[in-house]
Amino acid sequence: MRDQEKMQGVRIYEYGGPEKMQLEWLDIPEIGEDEALVKVKFASVNFLDIQMRRGDLVKQKFYGKEAGFDNNLPITIGSQCMGVVEAVGENVVHLKPGDRVICGGVGTYATHVISSAKRMIPINIDIPDQQAAAGLTQGFLAYAFTHKAYPIQEGEWCLIQAAAGGLGSLICQMAKLRGGKVIGVTSKEEKAKFVLEAGADIVLISSKENIPERVREITNGEGVRVVYDGVGKDTFDSN
Secondary structure, three states: OOOOOEEEEEEEOOOOOHHHOEEEEEEOOOOOOOEEEEEEEEEOOOHHHHHHHHOOOOOOOOOOHHHOOOOOOOEEOOOEEEEEEEEEOOOOOOOOOOOEEEEEOOOOOEOEEEEEHHHEEEOOOOOOHHHHHHHHHHHHHHHHHHHHHOOOOOOOEEEEOOOOOHHHHHHHHHHHHOOOEEEEEEOOHHHHHHHHHOOOOEEEEOOOOOHHHHHHHHOOOOOOOEEEOOOOHHHHOOO
């Protein structure tokens, strides 16, 4: 049996905890003319995958078929991966077999992924496999925050919520690379060291400090130029 005929994937037949996940042998579908087949080397583990497994996304319109999600059980879970292209459809011109790519979509907890080639991005030779696998969604978001939404300038203060998390730590690093001065906020003292390692100048603990008051103290009453908030409503009012 050729590798191209069978693959393994982590499937769920009902929503719930990790015990609902099953590793199975599956047929590899035929490649569409706009698709590519990727042999997965590393599958990213994201909170989105947990939400997928629990069924949290079913009623969210954004996570529908147009976004590449299929909520009809059973499904193979996973939302992004890194791998090597094994075959491409006849309309695919920016990829070829042997290319290293990152891939966003559904079904990445598997040995192989077939997806629209538009969802696959070639990886520069100087980026290690594991870093490429981990950086797709969070890396793009961090770049968009610090370079597009508000391009932090040299010497400007910024506040970063959830700075110990994957997205927050990348925002810290990118803000520092741009010359910004970073106040990182995290919920627990034990997370503070990770925020400092990511480059924050000052770390505030949200469970123990009044964040607006402390920010005014740190910035001599001027406040920060921008708040990068990857959390949302739980932290919006405090900003």
